Amino acid sequence: MHFSVIFLFSFYYKVYSQQGANPRGPLTDDFQTWLINNGFEEDGFERPDIGPAGSFGGKSHPGEKIVNEPVIFIHGNGDAALYLHDPIATGWTRSVKYFLEQNYSNAELYTTTWGDTWGTGNVIDTYSTIHTCSYVVTIRRFIEAVIAYTKAPKVDIIAHSVGVPFARKAIKGGHIVATDGKCDIGKPITQFVDTFLGIAGPNFGLCLCQLAQTVPAWCNALDGLYPGYTCGDQMLCGYPGEPCEQKNYSAFLEQLNKDETREGDHVYAMWSDVDEVLLMKSMTWGKPTARIPRMNGRWVSDRNSHVAMKDLTELRQYEAVVHHSI
Numbered sequence: 025m026h027f028s029v030i031f032l033f034s035f036y037y038k039v040y041s042q043q044g045a046n047p048r049g050p051l052t053d054d055f056q057t058w059l060i061n062n063g064f065e066e067d068g069f070e071r072p073d074i075g076p077a078g079s080f081g082g083k084s085h086p087g088e089k090i091v092n093e094p095v096i097f098i099h100g101n102g103d104a105a106l107y108l109h110d111p112i113a114t115g116w117t118r119s120v121k122y123f124l125e126q127n128y129s130n131a132e133l134y135t136t137t138w139g140d141t142w143g144t145g146n147v148i149d150t151y152s153t154i155h156t157c158s159y160v161v162t163i164r165r166f167i168e169a170v171i172a173y174t175k176a177p178k179v180d181i182i183a184h185s186v187g188v189p190f191a192r193k194a195i196k197g198g199h200i201v202a203t204d205g206k207c208d209i210g211k212p213i214t215q216f217v218d219t220f221l222g223i224a225g226p227n228f229g230l231c232l233c234q235l236a237q238t239v240p241a242w243c244n245a246l247d248g249l250y251p252g253y254t255c256g257d258q259m260l261c262g263y264p265g266e267p268c269e270q271k272n273y274s275a276f277l278e279q280l281n282k283d284e285t286r287e288g289d290h291v292y293a294m295w296s297d298v299d300e301v302l303l304m305k306s307m308t309w310g311k312p313t314a315r316i317p318r319m320n321g322r323w324v325s326d327r328n329s330h331v332a333m334k335d336l337t338e339l340r341q342y343e344a345v346v347h348h349s350i
Contacts, residue, residue, distance in 0.1 A: 047120045048076045049106055052130060055082025055173060064169050067162065069136045077106040077115060081134030081170070088131050093218055094174045095123060095345060096167055097135040100185025100224075100334075101242070102142045105135040113142040114335050119182070122338035126346075134170045138162045138187075156190070156247040156276060157200050157207035163187075164194035164209055171216050178218035180345040181288065184334040185301070186242075186249070188225025189280055192316070195220065196285045200276065202247035217288030219345045220316075224295050224302060224333040227281060228313040229273045231261035231303050247276040251308045262304025270309040281317050291319040292350045294333060294340065301330040321350045 050070045051059075059065060071078025097116040099105065107117035116135050123133055138159055171179055183191040193200065197212045229251030233243035242248050251261050252273035295306045295314035306312050315322065328336055344350045 046107060046117050047080060047124060047130075049078060049080040050076055051079045051136075052082030052084060054084065054086055054088075058173050059169060062169075062172065064165065067165050067169075069166055069169065071105070071137045074104060074108065074137055074141065077104050077108040077137075079105050079136040080116075080120060081130060082173075083131040088129070090131055090174050090176055092128050092132045093178055093180055093345070094132045094134060094170055094176050095128070095180045095182060096170055097133070098163055098181065098183035098187040098191040099135070099137070100183075100187045101139070103137075103184070103187075104141040105137045109142050111331060114331060116334075118335050119338045119341055122342060126342060131174070134166075136162075136166050138166070138190075154202075154241040154244070154248060155204040156202040157204050160190050160193050160200060160209060161207055163190055164197075164213075167191075167194060167213065167216075171213075178216060178289075180219040180221075181217055182221045182223070182341050182345070183225065184223045185330065186226060188222035188314070188316075189227055189277060191220075192222070192225075192227070192287050193276075193280055195287050196280065196283050198279075198283065200247065202276065203241070203244060212285045214286050214288060219290045219292070219348065220287035221341060221344045221350075222287075222291075222293045222314065222316050223337065223341075224299055224306070224330055225293070225314050225316070226302060226308075227277065227316060228270060228308045228311065229277055230301070230313070231308055232301070234261045245272070245274055248274055249277070250274045251313075261309060262307045263310075267310055270311075284318065286318060287316065290344075290348045291316055292321050292323075292344050293319050294323045294325070294337060294350070296325040296328045296330070296333050298325075298327060299330045299333065320348075323350045 104113045104115045106115040197209045226249050230249040233250050293316045297305045
């Protein structure tokens with residue numbers, strides 16, 4: 025990420041933060057008690073190791089009513105549930121704050137930190153290891169917990185970056201063969217999801233993984249983000265000279281994309297033409313990698329960075345889940 029982009033984003037975020045109190049976690053006492061009593065204690069969704077930014081959501085008391093469809097936010101690699109550290113671990117603070125301003129309650133907004141985060145100092149671990157099975161299982165368990173706890177007929181799910189394919193798999197269910205073992209996610213739970221919104225997700229891999237093996241764990245061809253090494257006789261992942269079919273990319277992503285199970289009743293995707301992580305106008309072998317197969321709609325930015333696609337699109341996120349419009 026270019027220094028000027030980091031500086032401007034950090035400045036913008038801090039100015040915005042001063043305009044009002046930001047939401048603070050962790051999960052409410054009522055939700056934590058429910059988790060303990062219903063077999064989720066060992067999942068550690070509260071994330072006390074991170075502090076108040078490690079998680080968010082829950083009723084203030086058992087009798088609190090759920091009015092709006094609950095929204096579950098799934099972050100990307102190295103991020104956290106709420107704002108923790110510039111410029112990466114900004115969490116879902118802006119989105120949660122916006123939804124609260126639109127008369128959502130803490131009992132209707134949920135997020136947890138599903139892996140290591142930049143804010144804990146585990147930068148090297150975060151990018152040198154990948155635990156796809158455990159990550160997806162954690163996300164799946166959290167979604168199941170929120171559904172059971174709120175007793176809502178449907179929930180909405182908003183995911184960012186690598187959290188998009190992880191959340192998609194958590195919803196679709198099935199098996200995963202990964203570098204950290206094999207796991208059975210279970211049956212699809214798409215019937216419980218009204219809207220799924222994927223923001224800047226590497227659903228068809230990252231061209232960065234073709235150009236440089238700087239993060240070998242995350243770029244592997246089994247359960248990583250490898251985009252494939254050839255497409256006919258073409259060599260440049262982002263801009264092939266002619267239309268071609270993507271081949272030999274991540275087995276995890278290929279299986280995910282071929283699975284026709286929908287992520288929800290309404291499926292949307294957003295990405296940016298200037299994303300410094302997805303690169304190449306977010307293209308992989310001639311198609312946007314953030315595109316979700318069988319989606320209902322999309323929105324493309326011409327100015328947002330990878331993190332800004334999450335942090336500066338709270339209105340569009342709200343419109344997607346409330347009005348099914350993007």
